[in-house]
Amino acid sequence: MTTMNQSQATTEPLIRNISDTACWAAIYRARETERPDSLFRDPFARRLAGRRGEQIADTIPYANKNTWSWVTRTYLFDQFVMEQVAQGVDMVINLAAGLDARPYRMALPPTLQWIEVDLPEILTYKEEILAGEKPVCALERVRLDLSDVSGRRELFGRLARRAKRVLMVSEGFLMYLSPDEVGALAQDLAAPPSFQRWVLDMASPGLLKMLQKKLGAQLSQAGAPFKFGPPEGPDFFVPFGWKPIDVRSLFKTAAKLKRLPLFLWMLSFLPEAKGPKGSNIWSGICLFGKQ
Numbered sequence: 001m002t003t004m005n006q007s008q009a010t011t012e013p014l015i016r017n018i019s020d021t022a023c024w025a026a027i028y029r030a031r032e033t034e035r036p037d038s039l040f041r042d043p044f045a046r047r048l049a050g051r052r053g054e055q056i057a058d059t060i061p062y063a064n065k066n067t068w069s070w071v072t073r074t075y076l077f078d079q080f081v082m083e084q085v086a087q088g089v090d091m092v093i094n095l096a097a098g099l100d101a102r103p104y105r106m107a108l109p110p111t112l113q114w115i116e117v118d119l120p121e122i123l124t125y126k127e128e129i130l131a132g133e134k135p136v137c138a139l140e141r142v143r144l145d146l147s148d149v150s151g152r153r154e155l156f157g158r159l160a161r162r163a164k165r166v167l168m169v170s171e172g173f174l175m176y177l178s179p180d181e182v183g184a185l186a187q188d189l190a191a192p193p194s195f196q197r198w199v200l201d202m203a204s205p206g207l208l209k210m211l212q213k214k215l216g217a218q219l220s221q222a223g224a225p226f227k228f229g230p231p232e233g234p235d236f237f238v239p240f241g242w243k244p245i246d247v248r249s250l251f252k253t254a255a256k257l258k259r260l261p262l263f264l265w266m267l268s269f270l271p272e273a274k275g276p277k278g279s280n281i282w283s284g285i286c287l288f289g290k291q
Contacts (some may be wrong), residue, residue, distance in 0.1 A: 104133055106137050
């Protein structure tokens with residue numbers, strides 16, 4: 001990942017590949033951090049997002065109108081991580097970690113093992129940006145394409161032996177995988193005994209369809225279309241060894257946090273449908289436990 005110059009701007013799309021979506025997400029963390037009433041602080045986000053992050057955000061009006069969803073997602077993942085660490089998690093594995101800076105910006109115990117797994121290019125870029133910074137816990141980076149099944153199984157087995165209670169984090173990742181790919185990954189994560197908790201974000205089929213319509217062209221051009229929005233909702237993961245423990249609605253949480261625009265805030269008073277969401281527009285952050 002490099003800073004885009006003017007000549008590049010005329011010859012390539014802003015979102016070149018899935019790694020560029022990490023710059024896109026980082027700019028929303030930066031903008032939230034700069035608010036006087038910020039819900040979290042990520043002092044590294046603007047540097048990590050770089051010029052490309054700004055350009056991507058500024059050329060996709062739909063995403064800018066829905067900043068609340070990016071901000072609320074980060075907030076809820078932060079909450080789940082802190083809660084699980086307080087309950088005894090001794091290792092966090094961040095799958096497709098992107099430009100996440102939680103090991104630098106959160107109040108985590110120094111003994112916590114934090115493992116970032118992602119493609120070599122994006123981890124090298126992040127290391128360059130954060131070279132002068134010190135993480136608050138024991139941070140390791142693993143360069144691995146998670147579609148490499150044998151590679152990830154070997155990694156999971158090796159990490160599992162180093163911890164008693166592991167939390168997996170996959171933020172903004174699963175939506176880019178097919179249901180079959182998500183199921184296979186879920187099965188692999190369920191195999192090691194110490195892998196006890198998993199927090200992830202997911203969308204309803206209705207939201208997936210809407211996002212494909214609004215953002216699909218840019219992401220498909222980058223080879224990263226949205227694919228995963230199962231009709232079963234969180235119960236999709238049950239056959240693969242995971243049961244939902246805590247499901248928190250992005251929309252309802254954003255309303256409580258006063259991050260929704262007025263017209264959506266009015267809608268937040270309506271009850272959300274229980275069970276599978278189907279054509280309803282829904283997204284949530286879900287904590288799963290081993291069955």
